[in-house]
Amino acid sequence: MNCTHCHSGNDYTVEAYAADTIELKQTARKMMVIMNTINQSFFAGRQVITCWTCHQGEQIPHNVPNLLIQYGQTLPYEPEEANQQAPGQPAADEVLDKYLQAVGGAQRANTLTSLVAKGTNRGYGPENTPRPLELYAKATGQLTTITKTDDGDSTSTYDGRNAWSAVPHKPAPDPVLPLNGDDLAGAKLDATLLFPGKIKQALVEWRVGFPSRSPCR
Ligand code: HEC
Ligand code: HEC
Numbered sequence: 001m002n003c004t005h006c007h008s009g010n011d012y013t014v015e016a017y018a019a020d021t022i023e024l025k026q027t028a029r030k031m032m033v034i035m036n037t038i039n040q041s042f043f044a045g046r047q048v049i050t051c052w053t054c055h056q057g058e059q060i061p062h063n064v065p066n067l068l069i070q071y072g073q074t075l076p077y078e079p080e081e082a083n084q085q086a087p088g089q090p091a092a093d094e095v096l097d098k099y100l101q102a103v104g105g106a107q108r109a110n111t112l113t114s115l116v117a118k119g120t121n122r123g124y125g126p127e128n129t130p131r132p133l134e135l136y137a138k139a140t141g142q143l144t145t146i147t148k149t150d151d152g153d154s155t156s157t158y159d160g161r162n163a164w165s166a167v168p169h170k171p172a173p174d175p176v177l178p179l180n181g182d183d184l185a186g187a188k189l190d191a192t193l194l195f196p197g198k199i200k201q202a203l204v205e206w207r208v209g210f211p212s213r214s215p216c217r
Contacts, residue, residue: 001059014169085207092206096199109197113139121147139198143191156187163187 006025007017020026031051038049054061085092100106114137121133132148140160147154151168163179170177179187192202200206 083207083209086210089208089210092208093200095208096206099199100196103196106197109195112195112197115194137191137194139195141188141191143187143194158187158191160191 006022006028008019008021035049035051039045039047043049056062097106100109103109115135116137117135119133119135120130122130129150131150134146134148135144137143142158142160144155144157149168154165154167156165157163163184164176165179166176189202192198
């Protein structure tokens with residue numbers, strides 16, 4: 001799906017996104033109500049039922065089970081053991097070492113202490129025009145990206161502890177939005193993984209899983 005399936009296209013304003021002109025958007029909102037109602041009513045508000053529980057990658061969920069899946073040889077779902085190191089597979093360290101080798105070796109990777117880059121940000125939906133991007137990063141864990149949109153700069157910054165984003169059209173009093181939770185964790189990961197020498201520290205307990213295949217498509 002694309003943003004324009006639910007939001008009116010060719011209009012970059014927040015007001016256009018907020019408008020309820022497209023029926024699919026209203027359906028999507030009803031779906032949130034379905035999901036929240038089930039979780040609130042039966043699971044004490046825990047996030048047990050999600051969009052995936054019913055949709056499983058399909059726009060309209062199947063209400064008749066697929067016999068090919070019921071009686072087929074291939075498991076459509078990731079096995080429970082997906083989080084464990086699979087027997088017969090190489091250790092994660094071996095895989096990561098190959099990556100470090102490919103980028104010129106761990107020693108060389110560690111000499112990279114800062115990074116300035118210019119490129120193009122290609123989004124999708126109504127704003128899919130390529131836009132200039134600037135990126136500034138330090139191996140001590142700082143990262144700023146600036147996308148130059150027609151309506152002004154869209155900026156994300158991580159200072160090593162906190163992260164913020166500022167986008168065009170975000171009105172006062174909160175033009176700069178602090179990130180927290182998973183967004184903050186993601187900002188930290190982005191800043192760290194720009195430097196290949198840090199891949200083993202950025203995430204721990206790496207495991208190599210079973211070879212698998214996407215169930216959806
Ligand atoms: C399947 C339908 C669907 C798609 C696809 C979708 N949205 Fe939405 N969007 C919604 C719904 C529903 C809401 C309102 C949620 C609410 O009312 O709590 C919403 C709200 C928003 C809002 C907040 C508008 C306001 O009320 O201030 C923005 C901004 C937004 N969407 C942007 C996007 C962008 C960008 C994309 C593409 C990356 C996208 N949406 C794709 C359904 C969709
Ligand atoms: C309890 C099961 C269930 C859950 C949970 C659920 N859906 Fe649905 N959804 C359905 C069913 C069933 C339909 C088809 C309804 C129909 O045919 O009229 C549907 C239809 C839709 C459609 C319309 C598709 C189309 O092309 O008409 C959208 C969009 C959608 N769901 C989004 C979501 C989102 C987003 C979530 C999570 C917030 C969600 N659904 C959670 C069961 C569910």
